[in-house]
Amino acid sequence: MARTAVVAGTATAVSNRVSRRQAGRWAAQEDEQAAQQQAYADQAAYQQQLAQQQAYQQQAAAQPQAAAQPQAPAADPMAAKLAQLQTLAGLKASGVLTDAEFEQQKAAILAG
Structure with a gap:
């Protein structure tokens, strides 16, 4: 056992x-x-x-x-720039653009 x-x-x-x-x-x-x-x-x-x-x-x-x-000539060039900047800000907020890319595109919009 x-x-x-x-x-x-x-x-x-x-x-x-x-x-x-x-x-x-x-x-x-x-x-x-x-x-x-x-x-x-x-x-x-x-x-x-x-x-x-x-x-x-x-x-x-x-x-x-x-x-x-x-x-056709734009009615208000500043309104067009603001619309572009808002679109750009939306892309940055969604993460599509980095801070550097955002600043570069913003400068281009404001200069142009």
């Missing part, structure tokens, strides 16, 4: 050790997968922000060309 108790005790100890080791491995795998998913989400958000900035830069580059085309 003592022999059976020793064998059973040893088997239980080994089984518990194996279970703990396997649980640790699974937890490490889950942590790695969560970190990978977060990295993919961060990369997607960065790509989206970069695409928005590029679209804005293309739009800003097209504005001088549009201004060169003949148009």
